[in-house]
Amino acid sequence: MSFFALALILTAAFIHAAWNLLLKRAQGGPAFQWLFAVLSVGLYLPAVVVFNWYRPTLLDAKTVAVIMGSSVLHTLYYGVLQRGYRVGDLSLVYPVARGTGPFLATIGAVLILGERPALGVLAGGMLIILGVFVVSGGGVRSRGKGPSRAAVMYGLATGVVIAGYTLWDKNAVSGMAIAPLLLDWGTNCGRAVLLAPVAMRRRRELRTAWLEHRREALGVALLNPLAYVLVLTALRVTPVSHIAPAREVSILIGSLMGVRLLGEGDARVRLLGAASMTLGLFLVMMNGSAH
Numbered sequence: 001m002s003f004f005a006l007a008l009i010l011t012a013a014f015i016h017a018a019w020n021l022l023l024k025r026a027q028g029g030p031a032f033q034w035l036f037a038v039l040s041v042g043l044y045l046p047a048v049v050v051f052n053w054y055r056p057t058l059l060d061a062k063t064v065a066v067i068m069g070s071s072v073l074h075t076l077y078y079g080v081l082q083r084g085y086r087v088g089d090l091s092l093v094y095p096v097a098r099g100t101g102p103f104l105a106t107i108g109a110v111l112i113l114g115e116r117p118a119l120g121v122l123a124g125g126m127l128i129i130l131g132v133f134v135v136s137g138g139g140v141r142s143r144g145k146g147p148s149r150a151a152v153m154y155g156l157a158t159g160v161v162i163a164g165y166t167l168w169d170k171n172a173v174s175g176m177a178i179a180p181l182l183l184d185w186g187t188n189c190g191r192a193v194l195l196a197p198v199a200m201r202r203r204r205e206l207r208t209a210w211l212e213h214r215r216e217a218l219g220v221a222l223l224n225p226l227a228y229v230l231v232l233t234a235l236r237v238t239p240v241s242h243i244a245p246a247r248e249v250s251i252l253i254g255s256l257m258g259v260r261l262l263g264e265g266d267a268r269v270r271l272l273g274a275a276s277m278t279l280g281l282f283l284v285m286m287n288g289s290a291h
Contacts, residue, residue, distance in 0.1 A: 005234040009243060012234075015227035017094075017253035019220045023082065024090040026216040031206040033078045034199035037191040039221035048185050057182055066172050067183060071190025073165040078191075080158045088151020090257065096152055100159020105166040112167060115239045124283030131276030166235075166243075173236045180232030184225050 026032055084093040109115040172178045199206055209217065234243055 005238040008230045008234040012227040012230040015223050019223040021257045022216040022219040024085045026213040030198045031202040032209045034195035036217045036221040037188050040188040067186035068190050070187045075191045077161040084154030093155045096155030097158035101162025104163030108167045120283045124280040127276050127280030170235050173232050180229045
């Protein structure tokens with residue numbers, strides 16, 4: 001992995017953990033997801049206009065279909081993730097989701113995209129994933145109350161969707177050369193359209209979300225696309241089997257946020273998991289891909 005790609009991924013990791021903290025605090029549902037999707041479309045519209053001015057992009061039927069497919073996957077992702085945050089801790093759901101996703105995405109990259117990661121990359125990925133489950137306390141504890149199967153299941157389900165959209169979007173930005181900014185903005189437009197009927201039926205919930213959690217909504221709307229555009233940019237020049245595991249440094253950040261800001265988890269366990277993830281990240285960074 002190049003240092004440029006690594007810098008993008010590490011920057012995205014901090015931003016990603018931050019918007020997940022905001023999402024957890026909002027405790028929102030479909031109406032909140034529609035709200036921050038619409039806000040994202042508005043906030044990034046000037047950047048899209050400027051980008052398209054300098055680099056005009058023709059949206060043919062295939063491109064639109066791929067963007068809409070991404071919209072469906074991301075709508076499902078946020079829906080399952082939000083549900084997980086409503087029943088479990090950030091420091092439980094976030095690590096399980098972010099750990100399952102890259103593991104499955106790496107397998108998919110080998111089986112579907114034909115990538116051949118070096119043994120060092122695979123070993124690093126396994127260390128990162130091991131660190132994930134150490135950080136999550138083995139995926140069975142939530143605020144010391146014993147097993148939280150629902151939270152773990154939502155975390156695992158989120159991970160499956162993460163793997164799906166990672167492979168889909170990798171093909172979009174690398175195989176079809178769709179600009180990351182346009183892909184993410186188009187995906188948010190699609191989510192706004194898909195969720196509009198639900199949001200309109202839940203006007204009271206939407207109003208409450210705006211009155212009580214407008215800061216969180218604006219924060220997610222601003223930070224979420226920024227983090228993912230950085231990841232998509234790295235995906236254009238770097239194999240999925242490198243990017244997916246390396247992204248999981250955000251687990252350390254998110255878990256520490258849960259411990260420090262939300263009073264969750266065991267700091268010592270988090271540090272042990274962090275050591276495993278740091279070593280794994282080093283192995284991913286230092287090893288190239290064998291094609």
